[in-house]
Amino acid sequence: MELRQLETFQTVAEHLSFTKAAARLNYAQSTVTGQIKALESSLKATLFDRRGGTIRLTDEGRRILSYAERMLALADEARASVAEPADLEGSLVVGTMESITSYRMRDLLELFHHRYPGVRLFLRPSLCAETCEALHNGDYDLGFLMEDTTSFPGLDGVTLVREELDLVAAPSHELAGRPLDTADLLDQAILVPERGCAFRDLFEKELTSGGAAPSLMELGTVEAVKRGVASGLGIALLPRMTLEEETVKGDLVRLDWRPPFTLHSQLVWREDRRLTPVQRLFVEQTVRAMREQEPALAPPPVY
Incomplete structure (x- = not known):
């Protein structure tokens, strides 16, 4: 029984797919199949029931999965106990969105590039609902969300910053420079990003509430x-x-209207998965980076 076999087994069990596990581990599918067969031979047990093009864990597989998860977590802790943070190695698949990637993560990405070269980051653009689903499915390790709620079923995480929202227009716009309420906006052309973006959906709900x-x-x-x-x-x-x-350049001006809702940027992960040393490092450095941007708003992470 080898750790790499246990890691492959855990990944197949998460996805219930040899093909998806191979893609996640960057293995050929034949390698995944070979490692599972070798593990089953070592344990003298059948771990997956393969029928009709689908697979599921057997009773033996479910029992072994809990042991595999604990053994892999202990191996990670052992490696981390003797490694400097700069020497950590591993890959992270992180769900994120345009605004966070472009405006919140620049310093963080530069830090990982220079200080933690052994950590490979794979950023996956996705809307919040898609990120939550991918986390539940095991496709992402961590995910950034920007939502009005800070609690998500089956997920744990840390609230990073409260995101202020501004209604903006061109400087010459007729609404510039005067107090506004929601009724003043209803006959205006309103530009929005794609549906599923939290601030767009909440703004649209406010505008259509009457x-x-x-x-x-x-x-x-x-x-x-x-x-x-x-x-x-x-x-x-x-x-x-x-x-x-x-x-700052004067291309846009803020209008005198405040939204009746609040959004928070958050970093989340599956609550039933213990963070690996690389994942914990990313969470800690993300919180640190956000604190520097918004000192009063980013609490320390709690694992």
């Missing part, structure tokens, strides 16, 4: 929305972190 049907122009990305607003196509609600350059 039965109104506002004019929405979906432009897909935050960058496309900003360019559209600057060119006079309409107004938009966006995270403040994405607007610093444009508001």
Whole structure:
């Protein structure tokens, strides 16, 4: 019985697919099959029931899985106990979104590139609901969310920062420079990113709460929305972190309207999975980086 066989077994058990496990581990599928057969031979037990093109854990497989998880966790702890953080090695698949990747992670990515060269980061662009599903399925190790809630079934995590939201327009827009309420926005052209983005969905809910049907122009990305607003196509609600350059240069102005909801950026993971040393390092460094951006808003992580 070898650790690499146990790791392969755990990955197949998570995905219930030899093909997906091979892709996750960057192995040929024949390698995955060979390691599972070798492990079954060593244990003198059948770990997976293979029928009709699908697989499932046998009773023996379920029992061995709990042992495998504990043995792999202990192996990680043993390696971490004698390794300097800079010497840690491993890969992380992280679900994220455009605004966090572009505006919150630049310093963090630079840090990992220079200080932790053995850690390979794979960033997967996805909306919050997709990230949660991928975490539950075992496709992602960690995931960034930006939501109005801070509790998600089956997930654990840390709240990083409260994200301020600003309604913006071109400087010459008719709404610039005067107090506004929601009714003032209903006859305006409103530019939005793709559906599933939390601040877009909550803004749309606020605008339609009285039965109104506002004019929405979906432009897909935050960058496309900003360019559209600057060119006079309409107004938009966006995270403040994405607007610093444009508001300083005067390309966009903040309108005097505050949203009746609050969003928080968070880093989450499956609650039934113990963080590996590499995952724990990423969480700790993310919290540190966010604290430097917003000193009062990022609590320390609790494992």
